[in-house]
Amino acid sequence: MVLWDAAEKKVIASVWAKVDIEADGFQALLRTLHVYPWTKRYFSHFGAMSTLKDIESNPKVRAHGRKVMAAVGDAISHMDNIKGHLSQLSQLHSDKLHVDPANFELLGNNIVIVLAAKFGADAFTPEVQATFQKLVAVISSALTREYH
Amino acid sequence: MVNLEAAEKQTITSFWASVDPAAQGENALQRLLYCYPWSRRYFAKFGDLSTISAIRKNSHVRAHGHKVLSAVGDCIGHLGDIKGHLAQLSKLHCETLHVDPANFCLLGKNITICMASHFGVTFTPEVQATFEKLVTTVAAALSSEYH
Numbered sequence: 001m002v003l004w005d006a007a008e009k010k011v012i013a014s015v016w017a018k019v020d021i022e023a024d025g026f027q028a029l030l031r032t033l034h035v036y037p038w039t040k041r042y043f044s045h046f047g048a049m050s051t052l053k054d055i056e057s058n059p060k061v062r063a064h065g066r067k068v069m070a071a072v073g074d075a076i077s078h079m080d081n082i083k084g085h086l087s088q089l090s091q092l093h094s095d096k097l098h099v100d101p102a103n104f105e106l107l108g109n110n111i112v113i114v115l116a117a118k119f120g121a122d123a124f125t126p127e128v129q130a131t132f133q134k135l136v137a138v139i140s141s142a143l144t145r146e147y148h
Numbered sequence: 149m150v151n152l153e154a155a156e157k158q159t160i161t162s163f164w165a166s167v168d169p170a171a172q173g174e175n176a177l178q179r180l181l182y183c184y185p186w187s188r189r190y191f192a193k194f195g196d197l198s199t200i201s202a203i204r205k206n207s208h209v210r211a212h213g214h215k216v217l218s219a220v221g222d223c224i225g226h227l228g229d230i231k232g233h234l235a236q237l238s239k240l241h242c243e244t245l246h247v248d249p250a251n252f253c254l255l256g257k258n259i260t261i262c263m264a265s266h267f268g269v270t271f272t273p274e275v276q277a278t279f280e281k282l283v284t285t286v287a288a289a290l291s292s293e294y295h
Binding site: 017027030031035054109112114116117118119120121124126127129130133144 | 179200265267277278
């Protein structure tokens with residue numbers, strides 16, 4: 001069971017209030033697809049993604065980035081039981097989407113990088129970084145939980 | 149051996165011209181020591197690293213961060229043979245410093261986050277991809293003489 005102290009909850013709420021679900025979600029997904037090209041295998045139905053320009057202009061990437069970031073936001077609204085909240089999504093990723101769970105960590109890393117770039121070094125301090133790394137690790141772990 | 153295309157070499161070289169190894173080296177090391185507390189075990193001689201305030205005030209952290217990030221920057225001048233260039237440093241980390249090589253990847257990750265936080269939109273996906281290739285290669289080269 002994951003415990004969050006008051007300081008961590010406050011950091012997450014204040015950062016998330018400024019997140020642009022569409023723009024930041026898009027950036028996180030496009031960086032994942034570009035920096036870790038094997039992840040494109042999960043999105044062959046998105047069409048052209050062979051160059052960075054293709055990825056950037058692909059409307060399905062934008063839509064999916066938004067969907068993923070919105071799901072992160074939902075998980076934040078259920079912070080006291082992220083594992084339970086993501087149980088169905090975990091089954092989906094295992095049973096239907098067949099996603100290697102190592103990829104959840106890669107996307108999580110890119111969410112942290114996008115937030116670091118957005119907020120800058122003065123606001124995205126080591127303490128804020130640690131809290132967000134905990135959040136994405138908890139989400140990755142929850143998404144992996146129903147794998148079999 | 150890492151293969152960086154001409155465009156990637158150009159990207160990383162011109163990006164690095166804006167990097168401040170002292171300030172950003174310190175910031176990256178602070179992030180590592182705070183977010184991955186076990187990494188402090190390697191720096192007992194630095195004194196107090198028990199809180200983020202202590203880490204921020206610690207002059208050894210600044211000096212060492214500078215040293216490490218400068219060494220990463222030096223590798224840009226040896227892109228054709230980072231492994232050879234870092235062979236001695238790899239032996240040092242194995243035989244004298246006894247550093248678990250997993251920590252090289254963690255530091256690489258924190259250097260990347262530090263760069264993103266300092267450079268914002270300038271830390272584009274192309275820069276990120278090339279940069280991550282560099283830090284991954286440095287981590288692998290530092291592990292290469294381990295036995």
